[in-house]
Amino acid sequence: MNVKRILLIAGGRSGEHEVSLKSAQGVLEAMPYDTDPAVIAKDGRWLLGREALDAIDAGVAEHGEHPFPPPVAWYDYDVAFPLLHGRWGEDGTVQGFFEMLGLPYVGAGVAASALCMDKDLSKRVLQQAGLKVVPWEVVWKGEPVFVGLEPPFFVKPANAGSSVGIVKVHRYADLQAALDQAFRYDDKVIVEQALEGVRELEVALLGNVHAEASVVGEVRYQAEFYDYETKYTAGAAQLDIPASLDPGTQETVQEMAVKAYRVLGVRGMARADFFLTRERELYVNELNTIPGFTPFSMYPKLWQASGRTYPELLSRLVELALE
Structure with a gap:
């Protein structure tokens, strides 16, 4: 090349x-x-x-x-x-x-980038394709607020990443303050049901039309949720790579990730995030089309554990861009 x-x-x-x-x-x-x-x-x-x-x-x-x-x-x-x-x-x-x-x-095109960035629209497409997503509702800035979900739930800007602007709400009395925080980042906010006691799994994807999936990793932490500070403070979260999963569950996560990637039309790369409940139900949380590349980010670490070095990963991304 x-x-x-x-x-x-x-x-x-x-x-x-x-x-x-x-x-x-x-x-x-x-x-x-x-x-x-x-x-x-x-x-x-x-x-x-x-x-x-x-x-x-x-x-x-x-x-x-x-x-x-x-x-x-x-x-x-x-x-x-x-x-x-x-x-x-x-x-x-x-x-x-x-x-x-x-x-x-490098990375996803215009439509796939916009779709994956919008947590509401991407959930709609994934759900229509038969992939399980966490129940959610949409609130627009300036409109009356009617939330039918039972707390606890998360309030998130629809178009933001790295857990920016996200608040976990345990009682309705705190909903408006959480909405005000999220509306600082976007005029569209989702209210998403909190799943208690879940395991958070992540898988790296690489490819254009036909993506390959890395081994599955797990994120563990002591904070109430995987917030901005926890994500980007060295040592605040533990990344288990590969995750301690039975082969069948790992394969299912990888298959769901590849399907989500294809359904959303992603190219180049993405990191797919999942929730695994105690009842062994798998939910697609989201796909990040420009995942973190810091020294302790999950995306390059997952590929390293899958046999692809950091320079090899970058070289492959450039090849995919030229394709």
Whole structure:
């Protein structure tokens, strides 16, 4: 594969800005091809070259230098690698820009990115395809609130990741405060039934039309749920890879993950998250089309346990983008 140069784009205006820069740091260290970084600061302006590298090292970029579109020689690059977690990066917006340029890029296309980003719409599609999802309701900002679910339940922005803006509600009296928190991130919020005593399983997916699944991992933690701090604080969560599962359950998780990937039209990569109840029922939680690539993120660790090194994983993602 004759790859000359990769453009890695990180940061962004979402609440996952810092996570994105941590992911970029890991990818830059392991990428087997010449790679130039570009960082979108929190104000939406871009940093390039040395300023982008400095921002990645600092772990945050409050202000950028260049408005969009930045002075990038787009056609000097073979592949763009967006590592923009959350809104304006994982939701199809930047993917649409790459499509207009005709520039190959890593990861899901416009429609699949937007669909997987929206927790409500993706649940509807998965449910229609016969995959079990956790019961949920939708609340729009500014409309009357009628929630028929019994607490405890989770209140989540429909379009956000990394557990940003999520609150677990144990009594109706706390619902409005949780909604106010979630509405800071999105005008559309889902209220999702909390499943007590579940195991949280994750599987990494890689491929275009035909995806392959990694071994299944399990996330364990002491916090009330897998919140932002737990996800991105070293040692706060334990990743069991592979998960302690009987072969039949692991195979079922992998099969469900591949089906969900195909139904949602994902390309390149995704991490599929599941809940396993005490009654051995499996629920698809969500698919993340730009999973974390930090040194302690589940996605690269799952592939490492499946026999694919970090540089090999990145090389394969570039190949899939060029396909």
